[in-house]
Amino acid sequence: MRVGLIDVDGHNFPNLPLMKISAYHKSRGDSVEWYEPLFSGHMDKVYMSKVFTFTPDYPYCINANEVIKGGTGYSYPDGGEELPEEIEHIYPDYQLYKDTFPDTAYGFLTRGCPRGCDFCIVGKKEGRCARKVADLSEFWNGQKNIVLLDANMFACKEWKDLSVQLIESGAWVDFSQGCDIRLMTDEKAEYIKRMKIKQVHFAWDRYEDKEKIVPQFKRFKEITQWDYRKLGVYVLCNFNTTFEQDLDRVYTLRELGYNPYVMLYEKDKLPAKHRLKLLQRWVNNRIIFRSCKRFEEYDGRK
DSSP states (O other), X not given: OEEEEEETTOSSSOOHHHHHHHHHHHHTTXXXXXXXXXXXXXXXXXXXXXXXXXXXXXXXXXXXXXEEEESHHHHXXXXXXXXXXXXXXXXXXGGGGTTTSTXXXXXXXXXXXXXXXXXXXXXXXXXXXOEXXXXXXXXXXXXXXXXXXXXXXXXXXXXXXXXXXXXXXXXXXXXXXXXXXXXXXXXXXXHHHHSBOSOEEEEEOOGGGHHHHHHHHHHHHHHHOOOGGGEEEEEEESSSOXXXXXXXXHHHHHHHTOEEEEEETTGGGSOTTOHHHHHHHHHHOHHHXXXXXXXXXXXXTO
């Protein structure tokens, strides 16, 4: 069987379902390749995967007996068909992205999140309970880097066992979706400290959490003794906060010794010269952010 793959979102980040589908078909003796409308010719089956709902659909004709579309970008909010168990738990085919993302393993140790935030689809898509779905060995086999896609691993009751697996791997660990500072304890911080981490990410989405989470940010820094270069915090803006609240979170995090990173909700709906976009450019450019201490002094047009 000739099988084609289409990463509708592009190739800026590995598509995990396509890597698993590729591994499954190769294990059956099928040939698998990226589908190219001008060069691939007729295919028996083509899989199209789309993660983001805002990504435009694939615009070209597909020459295949069967076309299968999947991923949150197609199925949300109505659910959608999940990968069969024999594909979901197969070791991914990392050869698909080996040139752009070498020596890196990607996967989920847990699924779900108890938070149910209005701006986030995880609670609706994966459930309001964080649960273990795999051991590290399911998608890691000695790679130098591990990128975790979990929404809230430390909300899972097996967080300690999973942390030990990450520690013992000796690989660089990236919690790509961030850790929940509201669930952080001294014990959890100690386990994170034992991991090989270039930078850990947290999130401060709700301004009203300030009184609760600021002491937790302070405590985590005291335990790890890491400086701002290893401490990142996603700051959600343009959802339900004022500009003054956004700026206050940025200043507070810098005073605490963390690196804020501004994430704009529905960024494409903001005018090009909106001050939130200016705030994002100022904060997310580390050189400018460190050299220009106040937003009021920054002029992104220069």
